[in-house]
Amino acid sequence: MNVIGIKELQTNPGKLSHSLLNNEYMLITRRGEPLGVALPFGTQLLENGMKNWVALKAFQAGDLSLGQLGKVLGKNKHETLTLLGELNIPFADYDLQEDLQTLDELFPA
Template identity: 35%
Template sequence: MQAFSIRDLREKSGELSRESEAGNPSLITRRGKPLMMTVPFTQHLVENGIHVALAEQLYCEGHVTLGRAAKIADMSYAEFAEYLSALNIAVVDYPPEELEDELNVLAQ
């Protein structure tokens, strides 16, 4: 996610447009503090709604946890995890050795 200051908008409007065309939301700041967010208008947004599309994007980029993304999407944790899984988006991100340790604990 790209961040632009309110002062940058005149000079960097082309860059902001390119980010949107690429499907990337952007953050607009004033005096270093978040002011607003741009969200690209896509078919995915139309079909799923802004809350779900934004939650998915923020989760995929690692800006929020699964639980926080579920709240943004106004879904339960399980519903949002199932939604992401249907899109082939990983909801469990264990390093292989950690996953093996967890499976060994469960097997005992």
């Protein structure tokens, strides 16, 4: 396994490019602790889980709906919600204070 520190990556980015061009992955560290992994992009990567990970991140960012996420994952709504629960990813994003304010405006005391 190839390992590169974040400072070395900044001063020698060609080392990362060389690794990826040789179809190798590289562990990126900061102060000796794992920070990330750089992987060569290809069909095999997508077929072995990257697509699902990217879809989950896109859902978290609000770029995919729950239905779209389910389609990408090949799961029905219940299975998708179960998976999100297992991964501790909230499926609804709302501001409670904003909702309470709206209720106060709709139903004044």
